[in-house]
Amino acid sequence: MSTEPAFRFVDLFAGIGGFAAALTAFGGTGVYSVEIDPRASRVYELNWGHSPLGDITHDATDSVMNVPEHDVLAAGFPCQPFSKSGAQRGMDETRGTLYWHILNIVQAHHPTVLLLENVRNLAGPRHLHEWQVIIETLRAEGYRVSETPAVFSPHQVPPSRGGRPQVRERVFITATYDPDGVGDDFAPEPAVTPSTRIDGFDPSSEWSLDDFLEPDHHASGCELSTAEKLWIDAWDDFVQLMWEARQGRRLPGFPLWADAWPTTAAKAAELAEQIDSHETPSWKRDFLTKNNAFYDANRQVIDRWAARWGVFTEAFPPSRRKLEWQAQDTPRLWDCVMHFRPSGIRAKRATYLPALVAITQTSIIGPRRRRLSPREAARLQGFPDGFTFGTQPQAATYRQLGNGVNVGAVWNVLKAHVSRDEAILKTTPEGRRIITAVLDAPDSPDGRLRELFSSR
Structure with missing residues (x-):
């Protein structure tokens, strides 16, 4: 040059x-x-x-x-x-x-x-x-x-x-x-x-996300906590059970929310009242109706799954009782890219990532069983591996890249x-x-x- x-x-x-x-x-x-x-x-x-x-x-x-x-x-x-x-x-x-x-x-x-x-x-x-x-x-x-x-x-x-x-x-x-x-x-x-x-x-x-990732499952500071692994393991089990119960049909595109499933008579009555109420926004009525129907169609499998993993206990905060499945025919949750969001665990195919953002929603790379590393995030923004971030905290690097x-x-x-x-x-x-x-x-x-x- x-x-x-x-x-x-x-x-x-x-x-x-x-x-x-x-x-x-x-x-x-x-x-x-x-x-x-x-x-x-x-x-x-x-x-x-x-x-x-x-x-x-x-x-x-x-x-x-x-x-x-x-x-x-x-x-x-x-x-x-x-x-x-x-x-x-x-x-x-x-x-x-x-x-x-x-x-x-x-x-x-x-x-x-x-x-x-x-x-x-x-x-x-x-x-x-x-x-x-x-x-x-x-x-x-x-x-x-x-x-x-x-x-x-x-x-x-x-x-x-x-x-x-x-x-x-x-x-x-x-x-x-x-x-x-x-x-x-x-x-x-x-x-x-x-x-x-x-x-x-x-x-x-034509994208292969693997081309921009390190092969190692371990990356310092990118590990998942014990609780995070539990949540993913539970929903991974759910995904596989649903593949079998639904005979290979993919999960629905609307968010699945365990708290919107009528698992008891009292909850069924409460949800029915919300659905029938004119004060409930139309989008929420639609959401509750679809979740109600999904639960009714898969009641036995869901009840056994929820009991086995303690989904309705303190181990699962409300935002972790939700699954937004956008991974099409991917057979396992651990095969996906995931984000822990206030609206739930969002899962996408591991082809390309959503936009890096300047907040704490760093992508979880399911096949690596960890979060995206700062170096991998830098690659996704087009910076060469020689680009340095000095000794600053990883959170600052993620924010700057986002x-x-x-x-x-x-x-x-x-x-x-x-x-x-x-x-x-x-x-x-x-x-x-x-x-x-x-x-x-x-x-x-x-x-x-x-x-x-x-x-x-």
Whole structure:
């Protein structure tokens, strides 16, 4: 890789450096980064050589601009509520939000490409107003940006292209500076969509989670407690009993809740009263009715199972008396990926994982009989094994990875965007350098990142 920077980038709300990983692998050089969390900043410093610790609300204001000129602006900005006061639309309505500080930088420097990322909900109906404010303010600054959200997940991309077995839908806002309207003759479509399939990859059948996991059943700090093993053993027995009792028919898709089964006359009367009550929400009536019917059809097997495992004792708190089966024809619970949730034990096929989250719902890998390790979680976000988290607690690492952007998703989104706007980018020296760096880069960032971190 050339030692000369292909382009300059800034990394806002930098976290531990998901954007930095992708943009550095493309040959870019960071000229400014900022992150308010001290622990995340320390991890960033350990891996990228400088600390981003700071506050964008101090560095990009009406009167202060500490962000230098750059070619690519990347930001996984938090989605704060936008003010809806007043009848005006546009700039005034972004004040008081972190997006306003991004807009200050855009107005000061007009970088060639913008690459913004946010949670899937930003493109939902509850945030239509905020979405329109972002699109309209960027267009007012001369940017070509699609009004249709670009929603993308790393599980849509094959591993050869930097994809990962993690369903992590995020909204990407990609924009190209086009003050002269070079691209006005063709409407800007989103660079990617939820239906994008690179190289015809089928995520429903072609992923192997094992490729990203350690072979060992043991990983320090990832062990299951005795109680957790008991809960899984009990429901694993339940799953196998139901396969036999139902003659190979899969479990129903609605949550199975032991406390909603009429196991005694008193409970049956109580549940019947709830079902018949107009005060019970329709969704709950439906839920109770289905559980009632399921129990009636399998009463003898369920009663013996519940007694054998003590399901209605203190050993099973209410949230562990629920099973959300989303694993289709998987024959055993221990063959699944699981999450302990307030709504119950959720089980999925061990193909790809739900999104890593910044809370304590770390995936349990049934075949490994333990939780996903921090290193495995880092792999699922696209970081090479040489990426270090220092000596911080594992909980901090899980939280940072759950808050982060997926490297392979960034890589493929930027490639798609540059390909879409190539005709516009060709008109400026900065744009031509970005084209060369991005479109001539390998299909995947993985090789370059392994090389980069192995040399440190």
